[in-house]
Amino acid sequence: MKVGIPGGLLYYRYGRLWNSFLRALGAEVVESGETTRSILTSGVSKAENESCLPVKVFYGHVLALKDEVDALFVPRLVSVKKRTHTCPKMLGLPDMARAAVGDALPVISPTIDFQSGLWHNYRAVYSLGRLFSSNPMRIIGAGITAWRDHRLYLERLTLGLDHKGALKGESDRMLCEGRELRIGVIGHHYNVYDTFTTMSLLERLGSMGVDVVTADMVPEKMRDEELKRLPKDIYWSYEQEVAGAILACTRRKLVDGIIFMISFPCGPDSIVRVLCEQENKAMGNVPMLTLIMDEHTGEGGFLTRIEAFVDMLRRKKNRVEAALEKVAV
Numbered sequence: 001m002k003v004g005i006p007g008g009l010l011y012y013r014y015g016r017l018w019n020s021f022l023r024a025l026g027a028e029v030v031e032s033g034e035t036t037r038s039i040l041t042s043g044v045s046k047a048e049n050e051s052c053l054p055v056k057v058f059y060g061h062v063l064a065l066k067d068e069v070d071a072l073f074v075p076r077l078v079s080v081k082k083r084t085h086t087c088p089k090m091l092g093l094p095d096m097a098r099a100a101v102g103d104a105l106p107v108i109s110p111t112i113d114f115q116s117g118l119w120h121n122y123r124a125v126y127s128l129g130r131l132f133s134s135n136p137m138r139i140i141g142a143g144i145t146a147w148r149d150h151r152l153y154l155e156r157l158t159l160g161l162d163h164k165g166a167l168k169g170e171s172d173r174m175l176c177e178g179r180e181l182r183i184g185v186i187g188h189h190y191n192v193y194d195t196f197t198t199m200s201l202l203e204r205l206g207s208m209g210v211d212v213v214t215a216d217m218v219p220e221k222m223r224d225e226e227l228k229r230l231p232k233d234i235y236w237s238y239e240q241e242v243a244g245a246i247l248a249c250t251r252r253k254l255v256d257g258i259i260f261m262i263s264f265p266c267g268p269d270s271i272v273r274v275l276c277e278q279e280n281k282a283m284g285n286v287p288m289l290t291l292i293m294d295e296h297t298g299e300g301g302f303l304t305r306i307e308a309f310v311d312m313l314r315r316k317k318n319r320v321e322a323a324l325e326k327v328a329v
């Protein structure tokens with residue numbers, strides 16, 4: 001069976017896991033690849049106008065696979081952590097995919113929900129495996145291989161590789177190389193690692209002499225400690241990572257500045273943005289630039305803002321260093 005994995009949204013988190021699991025069970029996996037202008041255009045034309053940019057991009061990836069595969073693989077991730085949920089748009093992804101491709105193409109969509117306990121998820125994965133193999137040992141083996149590959153991918157992100165580098169194990173794609181400035185580029189995986197929608201932001205910053213720190217590179221323990229200081233828990237699984245990373249970067253001064261990547265019109269991010277800005281003002285006051293991306297974002301304006309932000313941080317750093325030298329003399 002040829003199974004298509006759309007290269008948008010949660011692909012940037014679990015693509016490696018899904019691909020590895022399906023291949024280990026003998027499926028021929030077809031990925032839609034990187035986002036392109038035509039993928040974005042077809043997604044925008046098909047998706048609801050009110051959808052956020054990543055959902056529109058996701059639609060485009062689904063449509064790119066429509067005539068290439070026997071089935072689509074779009075899991076429904078309800079919750080990936082106890083007492084949290086994913087955003088409602090992620091919950092509805094399998095239904096959106098079905099609406100995009102019609103009845104002709106089956107959409108395989110196991111439901112993963114950590115609120116329902118581990119056994120629910122094991123059963124969901126096992127039932128998924130049964131679609132491809134009747135051999136229980138093969139399904140378990142595929143699960144173990146996929147989980148190992150997934151952990152390796154996440155570990156590489158933690159060490160500072162970008163998405164492509166982490167997928168392929170290319171150690172020359174390091175985001176942190178001891179450059180002059182260090183900026184936290186924080187946001188959802190798909191808002192940070194999609195080179196088309198971010199206009200190659202991570203590479204551009206590297207060529208401007210800037211080291212990049214992503215949310216993955218901020219240790220999980222540190223993020224959790226910061227979240228515990230908040231008066232209320234954050235309800236959304238992935239927003240916790242984003243907020244935890246921003247708060248750790250600001251309070252502990254891990255970076256010279258922060259670029260918060262948001263897609264328009266993301267409800268959860270707009271709440272977390274206000275929260276992080278308030279906390280930043282109260283405790284760290286690290287310069288923070290919020291970039292809200294949509295399908296109309298032009299490269300010129302985008303680059304101007306990045307360059308101005310980097311210049312501002314560089315001047316600030318030089319000023320502080322000069323003042324410190326004076327004191328030392």
Ligand code: SF4
Binds near residue numbers: 053055087088089265
């Ligand atoms: S979290 Fe925001 S950007 Fe992500 S799918 Fe939900 S609405 Fe869209």
